[in-house]
Amino acid sequence: MLTSFPSELEAVVVGAEGGIGRALVDRLHADPAVVRVHGFGRRTVPAIELADEASIAAAAATVQEPRLVIVATGMLHGQGRGPEKRLADLDPATLAQAFAVNAIGPALVLKHFAPQLPREGKAVLAVLTARVGSISDNRSGGWYGYRAAKAAANQLVRTAAIEIGARRPNAICVALHPGTVDTALSAPFQRNVPEGKLFTPDFAAERLLAVIDGLTTADSGGFFAWDGEAIPY
Ligand SMILES: NC(=O)c1ccc[n+]([C@@H]2O[C@H](COP(=O)([O-])OP(=O)(O)OC[C@H]3O[C@@H](n4cnc5c(N)ncnc54)[C@H](OP(=O)(O)O)[C@@H]3O)[C@@H](O)[C@H]2O)c1
Numbered sequence: 001m002l003t004s005f006p007s008e009l010e011a012v013v014v015g016a017e018g019g020i021g022r023a024l025v026d027r028l029h030a031d032p033a034v035v036r037v038h039g040f041g042r043r044t045v046p047a048i049e050l051a052d053e054a055s056i057a058a059a060a061a062t063v064q065e066p067r068l069v070i071v072a073t074g075m076l077h078g079q080g081r082g083p084e085k086r087l088a089d090l091d092p093a094t095l096a097q098a099f100a101v102n103a104i105g106p107a108l109v110l111k112h113f114a115p116q117l118p119r120e121g122k123a124v125l126a127v128l129t130a131r132v133g134s135i136s137d138n139r140s141g142g143w144y145g146y147r148a149a150k151a152a153a154n155q156l157v158r159t160a161a162i163e164i165g166a167r168r169p170n171a172i173c174v175a176l177h178p179g180t181v182d183t184a185l186s187a188p189f190q191r192n193v194p195e196g197k198l199f200t201p202d203f204a205a206e207r208l209l210a211v212i213d214g215l216t217t218a219d220s221g222g223f224f225a226w227d228g229e230a231i232p233y
Contacts, residue, residue, distance in 0.1 A: 001031050001032060002031055002034065002209060002213050003213060004214070005121070005123075006120075006122065009033050009035060009068060010035060010063065010067060011034050011066060011069075012038045012039075012040070012069040013025050013028070013038070013039045013040070014040050014048055014059075014072065014073055014109050016039025016072070017039075017041030017042065018041070018072055019185065019201045020128065020178055020181055020204055021070075021072035024072060024209070025039040026202070027205045038059075038062070038063050040059045046058050046059045047059070050073060050100065050101055050106075051100060051101075051105070053112075063116055064116065067118060067122065067123045068126075068212065069124070070126045070127075070128070070208075071125075071126070071127040072128050073101065074102055075097070076143075076185050078094050095144070095148075098145030098148070098149040099145070102129075102150055102152075102153055106156070107153070109127075110156070110157070113125065114173075121170055123168065123170060123172070124171070125171065125172070126173075126176050126212055127153060127175050128177075129150040129154050130146070131225065132150060134154075134233060135233060136233065151233075154223055155233075157221070157223075158175075160173050161174070161221035164220075165220055172216070172217055172219060172220040173221065174215060174219060174221070174223070175223040176226075177224070177225045177231060178199070179207070179225065179227075180193050180197055182198050182199065182201065183201060186198075207226040207227065211225075211228050214228060
C-alpha cells in the first residue's frame with residue numbers, strides 16, 4: 001500500500017495495456033490509498049497514441065490533479081526487425097521509431113500531465129526507461145536505438161525534473177528500471193536471463209510502487225532500479 005502520498009490519491013498509467021502497465025493498474029486498483037486509476041493505452045477510451053500529441057493532450061484533460069503518473073509505454077524491437085547489434089544494422093526509420101516511442105512520446109506525456117499535478121503535497125511522475133539506457137553502464141554494446149532512446153528519455157526526465165521542481169517543490173520526476181520482466185517486449189530475449197532474474201509483471205509492479213512510495217524530493221531527476229538502487233546515468 002502506498003503510504004507516503006496525501007490521501008485521495010488519483011493515479012495515471014500510460015501504457016496501461018502493456019505487460020507492466022496492466023500489472024501497475026491492477027496493483028493500484030487494489031490499493032486502498034488510491035481512489036481512482038486512469039489507465040490509458042492505444043485501445044482505451046480516451047486512447048493515447050504517443051505519435052499523436054493531440055491524443056495525449058485530450059487524455060490529460062480528462063484527469064484532475066493526479067498525484068502519481070507512470071509512463072509504462074516502450075518499444076524494443078520494431079516489426080520484423082530485432083534490435084541492432086552492429087552499426088551496419090542501423091536503419092534511419094527504425095532509429096526514428098525507437099526515439100519516437102521511447103523518448104519523444106514520454107516527454108510529451110510529461111508536457112501534458114505535469115501541469116495537472118497538485119501544487120501541494122507529494123506527487124510523482126515516473127517514466128519507465130531501462131538500465132541499458134545508462135551510458136556509463138554500457139559495457140556490452142548493441143541495441144543501438146533502444147539504448148540511445150532510453151538514454152535520451154533519462155535526460156528528458158532529468159531536465160523536466162529541474163523545471164517541474166521550480167514550480168512544484170513537492171513534485172518528484174524520475175526514471176525507473178523495472179528489471180527484466182516477462183512481457184511481450186522481452187519475450188524474444190529471455191533465453192540468457194539468469195535463473196530467478198526474470199520477474200513476473202506483478203512482482204515488477206509491486207517493486208516499482210514500493211520504490212515510488214519511498215521517493216523524496218531529494219530523489220527527483222534520478223534513475224532508480226526496481227530494488228531502489230540508484231543507477232548512474
Ligand atoms: N520487460 C522488460 O524486461 C523491461 C526491461 C527494462 C525496461 N522495460 C521498460 O518497461 C516499459 C514497459 O515495458 P513492458 O515490458 O510492459 O512492454 P510491453 O508489454 O510491450 O508494453 C509496452 C506498451 O507500450 C505501448 N506502446 C508502444 N508504442 C506505443 C505508442 N506509439 N503509443 C502508445 N502506446 C505505445 C504498447 O501498446 P500496444 O499494446 O498497443 O502495442 C504496450 O502497451 C517500457 O518502457 C520498457 O522499455 C521493460
